[in-house]
Amino acid sequence: MDPVVxxxxxxxxxxxxxFGITALIFATALYAxxxxxxxxxxxxxxxxxxxxTDILSIETQFDLLQQHSCADVAENTILPSExxxxxxxxxxxxxxxxxxxxxxxxxxxxYSLLEIKDYLLMKQLATRxxxxxxxxxxxxxxxxxxxxxxxxxxxLTSLAQTYPQLRIYSFDYNLDVSALKTLISIDNVKDKxxxxxxxxKAYYGFQSVADxxxxxxxxxxxxxxxxxxxxxx
Amino acid sequence: xxxxxxxxxxxxxxxxxxxxxxxxLYFEIFLLVSFLERKFGRRGAKERAGIxxxxxxxxxxxxxxxxxxIGATMRSLLALEYPREKLDIIVVDDGSTDRTFExxxxxxxxxxxxxxxxxxxxxxxxxxxxxxKCSEDVAIDLNASEFRNTMCGVSRVRIFHKENGGKHTAMNxxxxxxxxxxxxCLDADSIVExxxxxxMVSIFKNPKVAAVTPGIHVKNPxxxxxxxxxxxxxLSVFNRFIFxxxxxxxxxxxxxxxxxxxxxxxxxxxxxxxxxxxxxxxLRIQAAGLLIANAPRAVVHTxxxxxxxxxxRQRVRWTYGWICNAKDYRYMFGNRAFGNLGIIILPWAIFxxxxxxxxxxxxxxxxxxxxxxxxMRIQIMGVHPQLSYDPFYINTSxxxxxxxxxxxxxxxxxxxxxxxxxxxxxxxxxxxLFLFFYSFLAPVWLLxxxxxxxxxxxxxxx
Numbered sequence: 232m233d234p235v236v237x238x239x240x241x242x243x244x245x246x247x248x249x250f251g252i253t254a255l256i257f258a259t260a261l262y263a264x265x266x267x268x269x270x271x272x273x274x275x276x277x278x279x280x281x282x283x284t285d286i287l288s289i290e291t292q293f294d295l296l297q298q299h300s301c302a303d304v305a306e307n308t309i310l311p312s313e314x315x316x317x318x319x320x321x322x323x324x325x326x327x328x329x330x331x332x333x334x335x336x337x338x339x340x341x342y343s344l345l346e347i348k349d350y351l352l353m354k355q356l357a358t359r360x361x362x363x364x365x366x367x368x369x370x371x372x373x374x375x376x377x378x379x380x381x382x383x384x385x386x387l388t389s390l391a392q393t394y395p396q397l398r399i400y401s402f403d404y405n406l407d408v409s410a411l412k413t414l415i416s417i418d419n420v421k422d423k424x425x426x427x428x429x430x431x432k433a434y435y436g437f438q439s440v441a442d443x444x445x446x447x448x449x450x451x452x453x454x455x456x457x458x459x460x461x462x463x464x
Numbered sequence: 465x466x467x468x469x470x471x472x473x474x475x476x477x478x479x480x481x482x483x484x485x486x487x488x489l490y491f492e493i494f495l496l497v498s499f500l501e502r503k504f505g506r507r508g509a510k511e512r513a514g515i516x517x518x519x520x521x522x523x524x525x526x527x528x529x530x531x532x533x534i535g536a537t538m539r540s541l542l543a544l545e546y547p548r549e550k551l552d553i554i555v556v557d558d559g560s561t562d563r564t565f566e567x568x569x570x571x572x573x574x575x576x577x578x579x580x581x582x583x584x585x586x587x588x589x590x591x592x593x594x595x596x597k598c599s600e601d602v603a604i605d606l607n608a609s610e611f612r613n614t615m616c617g618v619s620r621v622r623i624f625h626k627e628n629g630g631k632h633t634a635m636n637x638x639x640x641x642x643x644x645x646x647x648x649c650l651d652a653d654s655i656v657e658x659x660x661x662x663x664m665v666s667i668f669k670n671p672k673v674a675a676v677t678p679g680i681h682v683k684n685p686x687x688x689x690x691x692x693x694x695x696x697x698x699l700s701v702f703n704r705f706i707f708x709x710x711x712x713x714x715x716x717x718x719x720x721x722x723x724x725x726x727x728x729x730x731x732x733x734x735x736x737x738x739x740x741x742x743x744x745x746x747l748r749i750q751a752a753g754l755l756i757a758n759a760p761r762a763v764v765h766t767x768x769x770x771x772x773x774x775x776x777r778q779r780v781r782w783t784y785g786w787i788c789n790a791k792d793y794r795y796m797f798g799n800r801a802f803g804n805l806g807i808i809i810l811p812w813a814i815f816x817x818x819x820x821x822x823x824x825x826x827x828x829x830x831x832x833x834x835x836x837x838x839x840m841r842i843q844i845m846g847v848h849p850q851l852s853y854d855p856f857y858i859n860t861s862x863x864x865x866x867x868x869x870x871x872x873x874x875x876x877x878x879x880x881x882x883x884x885x886x887x888x889x890x891x892x893x894x895x896x897l898f899l900f901f902y903s904f905l906a907p908v909w910l911l912x913x914x915x916x917x918x919x920x921x922x923x924x925x926x
Contacts, residue, residue, distance in 0.1 A: 239710060239711020239712060239750075239755070239802065239803030239804055239805055240711070240803045240804075241800070241803050241804050241807050241808075242501075245494065245497055245498055245501060246494065246808075248497050249490060249493045249494035249496075249497045250490065252493050252497065253486060253489050253490040253493050256489060256493075256866070256869050257486060257489075257862075257866065260862045260865040260866045260869065261862045263860065263862075263865060264860055264861055264862035264865060265862075267860035268860070271856060274856060320856060323856070323857060327859075327861060381837060381840065382840050382844065385840060385841050385844040385845055386844055388845065389844055389845045392845075439844075440844070
């Protein structure tokens with residue numbers, strides 16, 4: 232064979248071999264991506280299981296309040312950062328077009344339930360033990376009808392970083408979770424986004440850090456810190 | 465309902481991206497497999513020493529306002545290791561308004577460098593005829609005006625001046641004036657290495673070969689842009705080599721492509737061809753059922769644009785010419801009669817333009833969205849970067865992995881190009897810059913060329 236030129240007749244085996252190798256690379260990439268996504272989902276499940284166990288533990292302790300001091304319960308409440316870490320992970324999974332969106336939605340539903348449970352428990356603890364937790368319920372939509380939701384997410388992340396004890400619960404308004412629908416109904420939150428529910432009142436549209444600080448004077452009672460975790464959506 | 469339509473759009477968009485990446489990767493793998501299947505060996509001094517026939521070659525140097533580079537071009541031609549009586553150098557000044565003619569004229573009386581001619585003579589075989597007229601003493605005594613109209617036998621260099629008419633007219637004038645077996649072209653901004661011609665002529669032993677292309681390298685890269693082009697040219701060394709092996713070369717570049725004179729005459733000489741006569745000539749040779757070979761060890765160094773503006777102009781001209789020539793020769797596309805050229809190489813060459821533009825817009829669109837988001841984040845949260853060392857956030861999407869795989873294959877092809885062209889597998893230093901930034905530059909001139917081709921605005925050399 233001439234080293235620098237050949238007849239131009241197509242050698243079909245080359246086309247087939249190249250196709251096979253390309254398909255193999257594609258299959259490997261898809262498999263590897265799927266494997267890593269499953270690992271992520273497993274991580275999230277583990278985190279959710281931990282939170283679920285923590286909540287169950289607190290509930291049990293709460294039921295035994297007569298025999299235990301409020302201080303013991305309060306010390307063992309779920310750190311807001313745990314929920315926020317979970318929120319970040321789910322947000323990442325949702326935003327990066329992962330291969331199993333149904334699984335991500337299922338995890339989001341569970342996450343929302345955990346949030347509601349934590350919220351209700353903290354409210355009960357506040358009443359019984361005289362705690363003064365500061366809550367923000369954030370309702371967003373990612374169906375393309377909320378242009379300010381990303382911006383609002385940054386504001387809440389910023390607040391969460393500044394006030395680690397601030398409890399921010401973010402909910403996908405359109406998520407099909409009956410407990411969430413009930414919460415929306417009880418709090419009478421309309422489908423106008425972004426929506427913040429603070430001190431038993433709903434606020435619609437973008438709220439800046441200054442706006443939230445004005446709405447929520449209790450923020451001043453919380454300890455500020457330099458370390459923080461993000462809390463988008 | 466809105467959600468469904470929205471998700472449907474996203475799925476379609478992702479589907480297109482996956483399909484395009486599959487095709488890009490497939491083409492790269494196809495070239496790589498073609499290369500590996502043939503297990504090419506490098507041609508070196510051993511094969512050169514086996515040359516027993518030195519055909520008569522005429523090199524045409526078409527030039528227009530090349531006063532800065534013509535001197536180096538002429539010196540490199542005069543230093544070629546080739547029997548002097550077998551080599552004509554024809555400078556065709558295409559209406560230059562600077563000192564190009566004056567500078568080129570200085571080389572009419574130039575005595576061949578001791579290094580060049582002495583070595584060739586020492587290597588000459590007994591079957592190489594010696595022309596008694598080619599005496600250096602006679603050459604030095606004669607004056608320049610006589611040389612211009614004197615055939616080989618006195619000096620190897622002849623110069624013609626004509627009205628400006630474009631490169632193809634300069635080449636055709638040269639074609640009229642020669643009687644050599646082979647005709648070559650050397651752009652006046654390029655220089656050849658001394659063994660380049662010997663490397664190429666030996667391939668013409670194959671009677672099916674109508675033309676041979678060299679291995680083109682960037683001449684003295686200085687700016688970052690030139691270093692990036694240097695990487696691009698290494699990749700082109702590989703492409704030209706493997707396209708030749710597949711019988712699918714569709715460009716016979718201006719820097720030192722050599723043709724059989726009889727075939728060029730039979731095909732009717734060079735044409736204007738939308739300012740890219742080198743593409744059109746190659747396509748015409750292919751259409752005639754002839755072969756174009758490649759000699760990557762025939763090293764040519766060519767000047768490349770130093771600035772982005774100059775590069776843009778050059779590439780718009782190339783791409784515009786390619787699109788217009790592709791239109792003229794559209795019957796070859798997908799035509800099995802032209803083998804690999806018709807089935808994959810030509811369709812890919814057009815497809816790659818569309819793909820480049822699509823990915824450019826896509827990356828720009830998402831880049832703008834990301835930048836807007838970041839700007840918003842910085843406005844609200846300050847400039848603190850959102851870095852996370854949690855392995856959870858490492859990008860492991862299939863798309864990302866496929867892009868990495870595609871870039872890795874290109875890197876392999878660059879390394880092979882370096883090995884073929886220079887003997888070293890080490891890619892040029894600017895390879896990372898080329899891989900990450902050049903793909904953002906190229907679509908700019910691709911878009912401009914497509915626009916000009918659509919609205920037939922034309923292009924200019926300068």
